[in-house]
Structure formats: structure tokens, C-alpha cells
Amino acid sequence: MKLSEDDIYRTSTQFNHWSFTTQQLAAQRLKTNMQATERVKANVARQRAQRLQQAESDSLSSGVENGSGANTPLPDRSSDVKEVDCLTAEEELMIVDEFCERALALGAHCQFPTEVTASCVQFLRRFYLYNSPMTYHGQNISRTAMFLACKTENAHQSVETFATNFSKTTAEQILAPEYVIVQGLRFQFDVKHPFRGLKGGHLELVEMARGSYEGPNNIEDGMTSADLQARMLTLPRKAHEPSAKTSMQDMEKRLTSAYGFASHILKNAALLTDAYFLYTPSHIWLSSHLLADEPLTLFYLSIKLPSHSPLYIKLLSTLRSCAALLSSHRTFNAQRSPDVDAKHKARVKQLIEKLKSCRDPDKVDLVKLNQAQKRDAVEGEGGFDESKAKRRKVERETYQKESDNFWGPELPKA
Amino acid sequence: MASPVVLSPRPNPPGAKVDPVAARSKALAILASSNKATRSPAVAPAASTPKDGDLDLAEQMNDDVRRQFVSGKRLGEGTYAIVYAGHYRHNPDALVAIKKIKFNAEFKDGIAMDAIREIKFLSELTHPNIIKLHAVFSTKDQNLSLVLEHLPLGDLEGLWKNRKLTYSGADIKAWANMLCQAIWFCHENYVLHRDIKGNNLLIAADGTVKLADFGLARSFADPGRPMTSNVITRFYRPPELLYGCYHYGGAVDMWSVGCVIAELAIRNFFLASETDIGQLATICDHFGTPTEENWPSVSTLRYYVAPSQQPGIQKGSTAAKMGKPASWWRGTFPLLGEDGVDLIRGMLAMDPKKRLTAKQALEHRYWTALPRPTKKEKLPKDAGGEAKAAEDLKRKGGETPANGRADKVARKLDFASMG
Numbered sequence A: 001m002k003l004s005e006d007d008i009y010r011t012s013t014q015f016n017h018w019s020f021t022t023q024q025l026a027a028q029r030l031k032t033n034m035q036a037t038e039r040v041k042a043n044v045a046r047q048r049a050q051r052l053q054q055a056e057s058d059s060l061s062s063g064v065e066n067g068s069g070a071n072t073p074l075p076d077r078s079s080d081v082k083e084v085d086c087l088t089a090e091e092e093l094m095i096v097d098e099f100c101e102r103a104l105a106l107g108a109h110c111q112f113p114t115e116v117t118a119s120c121v122q123f124l125r126r127f128y129l130y131n132s133p134m135t136y137h138g139q140n141i142s143r144t145a146m147f148l149a150c151k152t153e154n155a156h157q158s159v160e161t162f163a164t165n166f167s168k169t170t171a172e173q174i175l176a177p178e179y180v181i182v183q184g185l186r187f188q189f190d191v192k193h194p195f196r197g198l199k200g201g202h203l204e205l206v207e208m209a210r211g212s213y214e215g216p217n218n219i220e221d222g223m224t225s226a227d228l229q230a231r232m233l234t235l236p237r238k239a240h241e242p243s244a245k246t247s248m249q250d251m252e253k254r255l256t257s258a259y260g261f262a263s264h265i266l267k268n269a270a271l272l273t274d275a276y277f278l279y280t281p282s283h284i285w286l287s288s289h290l291l292a293d294e295p296l297t298l299f300y301l302s303i304k305l306p307s308h309s310p311l312y313i314k315l316l317s318t319l320r321s322c323a324a325l326l327s328s329h330r331t332f333n334a335q336r337s338p339d340v341d342a343k344h345k346a347r348v349k350q351l352i353e354k355l356k357s358c359r360d361p362d363k364v365d366l367v368k369l370n371q372a373q374k375r376d377a378v379e380g381e382g383g384f385d386e387s388k389a390k391r392r393k394v395e396r397e398t399y400q401k402e403s404d405n406f407w408g409p410e411l412p413k414a
Numbered sequence B: 001m002a003s004p005v006v007l008s009p010r011p012n013p014p015g016a017k018v019d020p021v022a023a024r025s026k027a028l029a030i031l032a033s034s035n036k037a038t039r040s041p042a043v044a045p046a047a048s049t050p051k052d053g054d055l056d057l058a059e060q061m062n063d064d065v066r067r068q069f070v071s072g073k074r075l076g077e078g079t080y081a082i083v084y085a086g087h088y089r090h091n092p093d094a095l096v097a098i099k100k101i102k103f104n105a106e107f108k109d110g111i112a113m114d115a116i117r118e119i120k121f122l123s124e125l126t127h128p129n130i131i132k133l134h135a136v137f138s139t140k141d142q143n144l145s146l147v148l149e150h151l152p153l154g155d156l157e158g159l160w161k162n163r164k165l166t167y168s169g170a171d172i173k174a175w176a177n178m179l180c181q182a183i184w185f186c187h188e189n190y191v192l193h194r195d196i197k198g199n200n201l202l203i204a205a206d207g208t209v210k211l212a213d214f215g216l217a218r219s220f221a222d223p224g225r226p227m228t229s230n231v232i233t234r235f236y237r238p239p240e241l242l243y244g245c246y247h248y249g250g251a252v253d254m255w256s257v258g259c260v261i262a263e264l265a266i267r268n269f270f271l272a273s274e275t276d277i278g279q280l281a282t283i284c285d286h287f288g289t290p291t292e293e294n295w296p297s298v299s300t301l302r303y304y305v306a307p308s309q310q311p312g313i314q315k316g317s318t319a320a321k322m323g324k325p326a327s328w329w330r331g332t333f334p335l336l337g338e339d340g341v342d343l344i345r346g347m348l349a350m351d352p353k354k355r356l357t358a359k360q361a362l363e364h365r366y367w368t369a370l371p372r373p374t375k376k377e378k379l380p381k382d383a384g385g386e387a388k389a390a391e392d393l394k395r396k397g398g399e400t401p402a403n404g405r406a407d408k409v410a411r412k413l414d415f416a417s418m419g
């Protein structure tokens, strides 16, 4: 009578709603990018038209230029206004990655528990799978995602206290996108992390090293815990090296350092890549451990699964591909070259600059947007879409009427 | 998507002649400094949601979910939500309960913690003895609604309170077992419920008991990370929490489970007091005063006072209570039998380390000993489930009856700091 980590994972929302193949991820990101691009362009065009109209009315009312005959056709506006240069899906992902990295830094700065920061980063990655950073800016969303993660991971603090972590940020700004985010997360707040799994695996390895492991083993029938220990103490130091005798003390040190390195991967590369979308928490911690110490990890696996079983072979190949993903991340290598970092920084800076000119103008001020939505709700209480549509229509008509009052009714066509 | 404004341009003002370059640069300047308040009333509608067809994907999905359900009459009101009867739009026979989170003016931190917790845990827990969460949606006024399984036959507290209803030891065994299954499943999923009590155990139309109200739940903490001790309604709160313990596990829920089973057997509240101090005294009356001997390290808990240190105690004597003798237990719980008494005493061990775990409880001989638990479909049903809902309705807002659920402080204070 015991549920395995796997049983729990298979019924989780993470598995059922937030697990994908690489192809699915790429397709979804492309779709999100295309929809957002279309919308940004339409909304920018609409706002430009409005501003232009406004500018015209301004100059009209100021009476400075008033002359050269009625109905002078205006120059065609659309042709000489530059098209908005939107982000590509790939650029969007780089920007999301950047805000995920900033969230890690923020979490460290605020000394939040690991789970808070880790959940925040996953919230961001989930949210931006269906939303574009052109629509919702990473700066706004990541602050609020962190606030939400504090709530979901039992580290709640008041929004006022939370807001003091940022300069020039009000409680209202933190709260404004909360509904946008929880909707984008489809009200799923649970993130299954690999931390607990890694800790459990590490403790088992320590037991094995001390000769006190009592769990099942798949190496050989009738192996005692002392036999396992003896076997472990002759493991090669590195992959593809011959076996080497180790003392128990040295083995424990080795385990500690493997655990440390694997933790580092879990707290960085695992969060900053698509690992959570593509792999299970067990895959992720085992892959990290594999990267940290391959012989130890293979030994551990051979105890858990018969090493010639198809399952073992399949698992190992999954772990290797997950490990490849994790080790491909910039943060994987502790002594990474400053050159790579500088290049990366420059590229990100350029993209953030580019983002400034392709944001969805309707979603820039989330505080105001949030107020407007609440106002909509109060006014439109009761009915559903009909009333909303009707009210919008009235709004449009009022707007039209105001402009008519201003300019006089449309002139009959000549 | 094109906006309506673009599609229906306003008339060109007669005689207007603008420098298109100047106008454009102005427009772009406004666009760039978009955080500034828009200065023109004509632009204001654009700041509101632009167009119905222009909903975010997430908004669309939310609307789709919302449209699947029809909400009906009010079923009852709890501390943080109002519950309505409802059904699937496509199938009026598929009943649900729609729990609409109340707007809480005191809580200024956005979405309420109760709602976050309840949604977070119920989304993950799928078990026949845990209430099913069908869906979640938000309404326009930015309130969350939880679409829950409809459980029309009241709750376990209502059962024992209903004097018109008679039931047997076999019935209690069936109810108790469903409760233990539920809590076992929570703990296997690393979830602490932290508010187990009779009226959070609802009953489905077919008699199945379902654990509900996960508003105080949380995951097991990492060792060393403190948790608030201010959880669990007082009558069901274990001694370690009353002593202010910051580190605890599934054992806190098991104490509550023991209390609920005991209540079913005596058809009354089992350990009831109006204050925390009084609650501890009641517990000690029944189980004896804890000491370092019978509960190692109890003296390290914040609010623990050794018997010899208690006020009003003469030098040399102790205030240690002995607890009730075995004969008292047998005499008080005839419906449980020897095995049942052994089970609840195992759940009600003062020292949480000695308390039965959910797994151990399920392995207890009580379940296999005679009488066999009653089959679900044969369990007595509380026809008064509906009546109770009406009674709940009468009781407005924050008012709670003096008995049972009086202790809502726990929930309120819990907002404060630790989870």
C-alpha cells in the first residue's frame, strides 16, 4: 500500500496539462507568436489612427491651419507609417528565458525558499507558452508570478511587504495582473519539482555507502547490504575509467559533492530550460545526478532496475537526452567564458530594446486594464456576453457621437 | 485582428490639413510613453478591453469553461465561500456544486489563500473519498468559482446530530474507513489537510463519504521549515499544536480523525472546550498529563508547562492527571468494540511519534474484525441533508453556532505569515 512518485506524477496537472514533446512546444510557441504579432499590429494601427485623428482635431481646434478648402483628402497614412517590427517566436523565448533568469536572481535576493523561486519560474514558462511577452511584459508578469508562487508555496507575505522588494512598485501594480496569470495558468498551481526526489536518492546512496541500505536490489539475488557497499566502494571514479578502491569516508564526500552539483543543476539549468515540460521530475533529478557523477548514478539505477531490461535501456536513453538538454544551458558550466556571457547579454539587451517598439498598446498599463475589467464586471453584472457586447456597442456609439458633435455629422457623399 | 475603430473611420474633418510627419511622430511619442494617462477622452474606450473577439486565449478558455455550467439555488454559506447548486449546461442531470469565493474586504492581498490552497490540492488529488474538483473559472468581477462534485446528503456531523437517525457499529466502521482512506491518500501525496472535522466530511447521494474543504491544506514541509501551529478547528486540534509546535506531519490529521470517529460513536462532540487552555485541560483529563517520560521532548514546546510548574500547585504535589482508565473507554464507546477503541486510542496518542499513521490505521484489525463494515448502499442516510443546508442558509456571514465550528480564528490568523 504505497503510492510511487510515478503514480502521483501520472495523475498530476503537470503531467496532464503541462507536458509536451519538443515539436508540440515549438508549434505552440509559433502559434502564440503569430497571434500576438497580428494583434500587436492591429492594435498599433488602431492607436495610430486614433492619435492621428487626435492630432488632426488638435490642430483643427487650435485653428492654426485652417484653410485650403473643405474636404482636402488626407495623405494616405498607412503607406508611410513603418510596419511594427515584432519579435519572432525564437526572440520571444530568449526574452522569456531572460525574465526567468531575473526571477532566479530576485528569489535569491529576497531569500525565498527554493520552491518559491522554482515555481515562479515554471509559472512564467507555462504562462508564456500561451501568451507573448509582446502582450504581457515580463517585468510586470514576473513580479506577480513571484507573489503568486509565494502564496502557492506557503511563503505568503502581504502585498505591501512584497512590493518593497522592488523600487517604484506599488501593491496595485503587483496585484493587477494576478487574474491574467492565474487564468493563463488555467488555475493550476501545483508544480512537481525534482528537489525532493534528489534528496531521497541521495539519502539512499548514503545508506548504500554505509552498508545500511535495506531496499530491494536488482543487481543480484541474495546480495546483502554489505555486498552492495563493497561493490559501491570499487566503482570507477569517472565514466569509462577502470574501477578504483575508495574508502567509505571518501565515498561519502563524493556523494556530497555529487549532490551539490546536481542541486546546482536543478536550481539553474533545470529551471531555465524546457526540462519540466519535456521530462518527469524523476528524469530531471536522475539526469542531473548523471551529469554530476555518472558511475554512481548508473550503479544506483542498476539497483533500481534490472540493467538489461528494455525499461532500463529506455530510461537511460531518456536520461541521456535530458542530461544533454541540461548541460547545453549557459549556466551549466561553472567556469563559463566571460565572452559567451557578454555576447548573450548584448543580444538580450538588443531584444529588450526591440520589445519596446512592439508591445501591444492595449496591454501596457495593466493597472488601468484591471480597473477597466472590474468596472466592466460591475456594470455588466447579470447577463453574460450579450450585455457586454451591448455595452461596448453603446460605448462605441457614444464615442462616435462625441466625435460627431465635435466635427459635425458626416458630410453626405458628393 | 482589426479593431472596430479602424474598420469604421470617423469622417474626415472638413478643411483639416495636418503635417503627417508631425502627427506621426506625436503618435509614436504617445505610444512610447504609454504609461502616462491618456489625455483624450476619445481614446478612453481603447483602454478598456478592446473588442469581444479580441479575448486572450486564456480568457476564451475561461469563458468556455464558465459556459459549461449553469448555476442554481443557493445551498449554503461557509467562511469564505457561498455554495450554489448547479449542473452541466449540456446535461441537467449532471449535478455539481458551485463554490463561489466570497470577496473578503479584509484580505488585501489579491486571491485568497483558502482558494489558492483548495484549488491547488484538489486539482491534484483524485480519489473516491475526496471531493472532486470538476473545474475552476473566474467571473467578470474577478471572483473564483470552484465547480465541485455535488454531495447532497449532508455531512458526518449532521449524521450524528440527527436524532431521528439510528445507526450501528458496522455503519460507523464503514464511514470511518472511508475517512481513513481519504486521509491516507492525502498523506501519500504529501498533503496535510489541517481541518478535518465532521462537517468537512460530506456525503454523496450514494452514501460515499468525501473529504472536502482543503482551504487550510499544505504540502509536507521540508524538515526544518516552520509551519503555523494555528490550524485545525479547536475540538480536533492535537496537543502538540495546542502547545505551539512548529514542526509537524500527518500525525496532526490523525488526531482529528480519531476525534471524528469518537464523535460518531458517542453522537456528541468528544473533546470540546471554549478556549485553547481549556482544550488542553480536556485532553489531559482523558489521556493524562504529558511529561518527558511519556512524551520525550514535550517540554521543549513553546506553551508547554510542566505539571509541577502549573499555578495553584502546592510544593511537592503534582498536577499530573492520570487519564481515563480502560474501563471508561470500553464503557463510553460500546459501538466501537474493543478493536475500535484500540484504533482510536492509537490515533489519539498524545505523543505524535507514537500516534498511528494513516497507513497503520488502515492495517488495524478493527476493519477485518466483526462486524463487517456496512456496504455503502445500505448505509443509513440523512434525509435532513437538505434541511441542514437551509439551516446553514439562515446563519449569515461570519456568524457561527457556538458549538463545533466556532473556531475560525485559526483560518484567519493563518493568513499572517507561515503556511
Ligand SMILES: Nc1ncnc2c1ncn2[C@@H]1O[C@H](COP(=O)(O)OP(=O)(O)O)[C@@H](O)[C@H]1O
Binding pocket: B075, B076, B077, B078, B079, B080, B081, B082, B083, B097, B131, B148, B149, B150, B151, B152, B199, B200, B202, B213, B388, B389, B392
Ligand atoms: N459539494 C457540495 N455539495 C452540496 N452542498 C455543499 C457542497 N459543498 C458545500 N455545500 C453546502 O454549502 C455549505 C457551505 O460550504 P463550505 O463553504 O464548504 O462551508 P464551511 O466553511 O462551513 O465548511 C455546506 O454547509 C453545505 O451545506
